[in-house]
Amino acid sequence: MQAVGMDPQVLIDILVGAKTGVIYDFDTDLRGDLLITSYALKEAGLPSNMAGAVVQLEDVEPTEDGHYIWKFNPDVKLIRPFKVHGTMELFEIPDEKIQYEPTNWFNVEAENAGHEKINDWMESYVATHPDIDRIPRADIPDDIAELAASFDDWRAAYFTFLYAPTKAQRKELREACYEVEPK
Numbered sequence: 001m002q003a004v005g006m007d008p009q010v011l012i013d014i015l016v017g018a019k020t021g022v023i024y025d026f027d028t029d030l031r032g033d034l035l036i037t038s039y040a041l042k043e044a045g046l047p048s049n050m051a052g053a054v055v056q057l058e059d060v061e062p063t064e065d066g067h068y069i070w071k072f073n074p075d076v077k078l079i080r081p082f083k084v085h086g087t088m089e090l091f092e093i094p095d096e097k098i099q100y101e102p103t104n105w106f107n108v109e110a111e112n113a114g115h116e117k118i119n120d121w122m123e124s125y126v127a128t129h130p131d132i133d134r135i136p137r138a139d140i141p142d143d144i145a146e147l148a149a150s151f152d153d154w155r156a157a158y159f160t161f162l163y164a165p166t167k168a169q170r171k172e173l174r175e176a177c178y179e180v181e182p183k
Contacts, residue, residue: 001054003035003093004070005086008046011038014076015053015106021071023063028070028090031057035079035093037086042163050161051084051093053077054100078104081157102147105154118148118178137181148178 006014006022013019014036034057040049056073063069080099104110121144125135137145159165159173 001033001035001093001095001098002030002090003037003051003084003086004090005037005039005084005088008038008041008043008048008050011036011050011052012046012106014055014072015078015104017074017076017107017109020074021069023067023069025067026089027060027062027068028057030090031059033057034072035098037084038161039086044164045166045169046163047081047158047161048163049083049085050081050158051079051097052081053079053104053106054098076104076107077101078106078154080154081161083161101150101154102143103150105151114147114151118144118151137183140180142183145180145183149180152176152178152180 004024010019010022014022033054035051036053036055037051038047038049042048054077056075057070058073059071061069061071078101080101082097084093103114105114121141122135125139126132129135140148155173156176159169162169162173165173
């Protein structure tokens with residue numbers, strides 16, 4: 001898959017849904033899937049050298065000053081972060097390195113919907129098993145288990161790419177929320 005690097009804060013803005021375009025000084029004929037990554041900038045609390053998501057590049061428009069606005073569909077597909085050495089140009093990443101997450105844990109609405117789905121299932125299970133201390137993995141539907149494990153695993157992977165994480169990031173991202181056992 002084709003990939004492109006960008007400022008870490010711009011990557012974050014795209015992940016949360018606050019930005020749907022990036023200005024580059026080069027054009028491309030590429031449309032469709034594009035892996036977005038963060039440059040190796042050392043900014044406290046931001047990811048460095050990290051592949052973060054797949055977006056749909058819908059259009060590239062020239063600006064009056066000779067740059068190009070790359071326009072993305074706002075539907076971001078979060079991936080399990082992995083290390084990249086991006087460049088200021090398009091570069092290739094093997095498709096097998098890309099592991100999609102079941103939801104965009106970086107987007108508040110998507111994250112809340114994921115937690116709601118997990119919690120609704122857990123509440124219904126506990127209501128029918130009121131004396132249980134821990135839900136056996138064998139009783140958890142695979143889609144719920146995958147979603148819950150994804151939340152914890154994605155956060156742990158993301159934490160490893162943060163340069164000088166803040167105290168709040170260290171506390172939030174290091175603690176597992178669901179602790180789903182493998183099947």
